[in-house]
Amino acid sequence: MNPVYSVVVPCYNEEDCLLQTHARLSAAMQGMDEPYEIIYINDGSRDKTPAMLDDLAARDARVRVIHFARNAGHQMAVSAGLDYAAGQAVVIIDADLQDPPELIPEMAARWKAGAQVVYGQRRKRAGESRFKELTARWYYRVLRRLAGDAFPEDTGDFRLADRAVVDVVTSMPEHARYLRGMFSWAGFRQEALPYDRDARFAGQTHYPLKKMLRLAANGILSFSEKPLLWPLWCGLIWLAVAVGMVVKLLVRHLLGWSNAALLVPFLLVLGIGSVLVSLGILGAYLARVYEEVKGRPLYVVARTVGFSQPPPIDKARIKA
Ligand code: UDP
Numbered sequence: 001m002n003p004v005y006s007v008v009v010p011c012y013n014e015e016d017c018l019l020q021t022h023a024r025l026s027a028a029m030q031g032m033d034e035p036y037e038i039i040y041i042n043d044g045s046r047d048k049t050p051a052m053l054d055d056l057a058a059r060d061a062r063v064r065v066i067h068f069a070r071n072a073g074h075q076m077a078v079s080a081g082l083d084y085a086a087g088q089a090v091v092i093i094d095a096d097l098q099d100p101p102e103l104i105p106e107m108a109a110r111w112k113a114g115a116q117v118v119y120g121q122r123r124k125r126a127g128e129s130r131f132k133e134l135t136a137r138w139y140y141r142v143l144r145r146l147a148g149d150a151f152p153e154d155t156g157d158f159r160l161a162d163r164a165v166v167d168v169v170t171s172m173p174e175h176a177r178y179l180r181g182m183f184s185w186a187g188f189r190q191e192a193l194p195y196d197r198d199a200r201f202a203g204q205t206h207y208p209l210k211k212m213l214r215l216a217a218n219g220i221l222s223f224s225e226k227p228l229l230w231p232l233w234c235g236l237i238w239l240a241v242a243v244g245m246v247v248k249l250l251v252r253h254l255l256g257w258s259n260a261a262l263l264v265p266f267l268l269v270l271g272i273g274s275v276l277v278s279l280g281i282l283g284a285y286l287a288r289v290y291e292e293v294k295g296r297p298l299y300v301v302a303r304t305v306g307f308s309q310p311p312p313i314d315k316a317r318i319k320a
C-alpha cells in the first residue's frame with residue numbers, strides 16, 4: 001500500500017547528524033498516525049553515512065535509501081527523492097536539523113485543509129554568518145525583480161507538496177535545477193509557514209560559496225530572460241552616447257574650436273568592457289543550453305535499499 005507521506009532527506013557526509021535526525025523525524029511522523037516512508041538519498045558521501053543509512057533501513061521498514069554513484073549535489077539528491085516518492089504528500093527536509101521536523105504535522109494539517117504546497121519561510125536564521133544572511137536577503141529581492149512576483153522570499157527547499165505538484169516538478173527535465181523556483185512555477189494553492197531556521201545540529205555546511213553561487217545563478221538564469229536583453233539596452237545607451245559625441249565633435253570642428261577627443265580612449269575602454277560583459281551573459285545562457293542539449297540523466301543511482309516496488313526507472317530518467 002502506498003504511504004500517505006514520503007519524506008525526502010538529502011544526505012552528504014552527515015554521519016554526525018543522521019541518528020538524531022532520524023529519531024526526531026520519526027517521532028514527528030509517528031505522531032501523525034498515518035503510513036509514511038522516509039527516503040534518504042546518499043549523495044556520494046565519503047564518511048559513515050552510507051553504512052549508517054543501510055543500518056537504519058535494516059532496522060526500520062519505513063526507511064528507503066538511494067545511493068548515488070557519486071556526489072551530484074543537493075538539488076539532484078532531492079530530485080531523485082521526488083522521483084522515487086510514493087506518498088500522497090511529499091516532504092523535503094535537510095538532514096542537518098536546520099529545518100525542524102516538528103513543523104511537519106503543521107504542514108500536514110494545512111495540506112489537509114486544502115493547501116497543495118506548504119513551504120517554510122525563514123523568519124530568522126540561527127548560526128549563519130551575517131554575510132550569508134545579507135547576501136541571501138539581497139539575492140531573493142533581485143530574483144523577484146527579475147523573475148516576477150511568483151517567487152516567495154526567504155524560502156528554501158523545506159516544504160510539503162501534494163502529489164499533483166510533485167508530478168509537475170518531476171516531469172520538468174531541466175538540469176539547471178532550482179527546485180524552490182520550479183515548485184513556485186508549478187502554481188497550485190501555495191501557503192507559507194513562517195519558522196525560525198535553527199543552526200546546524202553538527203558538522204559543517206556542504207554549501208561552500210561556489211556551490212551557493214551556482215545555485216543562485218540557476219535561479220536567475222532558469223527563470224528570467226531579462227539578463228539576455230541587458231546587452232541590448234547597454235548597446236542602445238552606448239550608441240546614443242556615441243552619436244552625441246560625433247555630433248558634438250562635428251559641430252566643434254565646423255566652428256573651428258579645439259576638439260574634445262580626450263574623451264575617446266575612456267569611452268573605448270568602457271565600450272570594450274560592456275561588450276565583454278554582454279558576451280559573458282550570452283555565454284552563461286549558452287552553457288546552460290549546452291548542458292540541457294546533452295540530455296544526460298540527472299543523477300546516477302548505484303543501488304537502492306528498502307523499496308518494495310522496482311525503482312521507477314522511466315520516471316527517474318536513469319539510463320545506466
Ligand atoms: N547535501 C547534499 N549534497 C551536497 C551538499 C549538501 O545532499 O552536495 C545535503 C546536506 O546533507 C543537507 C542539505 O543538502 O541535508 C543541505 O546542505 P547544507 O546543510 O550543507 O547546506 P546549508 O544548509 O548550509 O545551505
Ligand code: MG
Nearest residue numbers: 094096098200
Ligand atoms: Mg544546512
